Amino acid sequence: MDLRYSDEDKAFRDEVRSFLKEKLPKEFSDKIRKGQELGRENQERWHAILNEQGWLAPNWPASFGGAEWNAVQRHIFEEEAAAANAPRIVPFGLSMLAPVLQKFGSKEQQDYWLPRILSGEDWWCQGYSEPGAGSDLASLKTTAVLNDAGTHYVVNGQKTWTTLGQHANMIFCLVRTNKDVKQQEGISFLLIDMDTPGVEVRPIILLDGTHEVNEVWFTDVEVPVENLVGEQDKGWTYAKYLLTHERTNIAGVGFSQAGLAAVKRVARAEMAGGKPLAQNPHFAARMAQVEIDLMAMATTNLRIISQAAAGSAPGVEASMLKVKGTIIRQEINDLARRAAGAYAMPFASEAVEGSNAGLPDPHDAGPVAAQYFNYRKLSIFGGSNEIQRGIIAKVKMGGGA
Missing domain, CATH: 1.10.540.10 (Acyl-CoA dehydrogenase/oxidase, N-terminal domain)
Incomplete structure (x- = not known):
């Protein structure tokens, strides 16, 4: 390329x-x-x-x-x-x-939902993970039973870690529509209006006090049969297709590049009473290694999105990109935290006002530690890195560990 x-x-x-x-x-x-x-x-x-x-x-x-x-x-x-x-x-x-x-999707679904996504009329969230079905998504328990008249499904169950669900008016969900077949063969893909009676959103407050994720509960929620995407019991196929796009997005090449550039600016700044951090051999070696890895990942990312643009769903490459992308982003977060030093701590701004001595504005350095801890989640969501490594081994090495 x-x-x-x-x-x-x-x-x-x-x-x-x-x-x-x-x-x-x-x-x-x-x-x-x-x-x-x-x-x-x-x-x-x-x-x-x-x-x-x-x-x-x-x-x-x-x-x-x-x-x-x-x-x-x-x-x-x-x-x-x-x-x-x-x-x-x-x-x-x-x-x-x-x-x-x-x-x-059907043409009717495409004609209705896609323009509403562009216009912002609908804010979507994802209903995949459950308390007992995260990385092992196929074991999900939320059920959808078709009523006798065949007009709607009745959904019962729970989803968790629903990012920004507090803002959403729509949720796309994986639900179990058949318990008598292999787990992956009994799952369907439903579009559910969050304002439907029986839908309850419960916040999950994180350790830093922010409200980013939620639990979503379904109690006898009626969903029109027209909101089934594709065929009943074929949702696992659609879920895997979606996850390849999610994993590619998680890699976040551009954001890693911007993050590395910020680390370099700090590391090359003159410190009061000392040399720039970039002259520290250990820190310089870590910066160099992550830059090499990021360049290689950028090439892989271009290849994968080229495949997607051609109409094919990226396969195991998406898992590779997700694993490597999250490792790189977490390494950059760690380097940023170390480079900012004391300024990464949540001091009151007046305590460090005017004393940064070559470091970034302390108002900017404050979130560094919070981002470091928050982004530990990258290696878990979208399919944990351990699961992705298993997929890579199975596809590329015939099941070898």
Whole structure:
């Protein structure tokens, strides 16, 4: 693969930079840079800005209202957006559900749901994990029973770790529709309105006091049969297709590049009474290794999104990218925490005001430790890295460990 940008690619990069400079609200980039929550209202505003530009759905075909960018264009946009501290679009509707509807949904579902994803009328969340079914997703217990008239399903059960479910009005769910077959063969894919009677969202408050994830309970929830995606009992096929897109997104090449650039800025700064951290052999070696790994991952990412753009679901490569991507991002988080030193601690701002001596603004360094701990989750969600390594071994080595 030729990784050199063509003249057309460079022109596109300049267009992206101009757009971000003109249209990205400074208050948004400031919040992202400082590790602060953007909030629903601001997320929806950025969503609308990108949609007006026609750039909200870079991976969608033009026939569905997408930008239909090629792999290099998508890579450039992700890289430039991360460098500009642009918000990351909530992926559940745009990057996870939409590809499933485009490949497996009925025309009626495509015509109704896809425009609503673009317009922001629907905020989607994901109903996959359950208390006893996380990495072993096929063991899920939430049931959906078709009523005698065949008009709707009755759903009962529980989903957990539902990210941003407190904002969502729709949830796509894996449910068990057949208990008498192999686990993977009795699962269906349903679209459920969160305002339906019997749906209850319960917050899970994290150790840092934030409300990011939730439990979602279903008690005799009636879901129209028209909200079944594809065929009944074939949902495992659709779930695997969705997960390949999720795992590719989790890798976050652009965000890792931006994070590494920030670490370099700190490490190369002159310290009061000492040498720049970049001159420490151990720290410099770690930075060099993560940069090498990131360059290799960027190449793999381009290859995988090229496959997706051609209409195929990436296979084991998505698992490889998910594992390596999360390891790299966690390593960069650790380097950032070490580089910021005491400034990564949650001191009151006035305690360090004006005393950073070459370090980043202490107001910016504060979230570093919080991000380090929060991003430990990367190796778990989207299919834990241990499970992904098992998939890689099975496919590439015939079941070898």
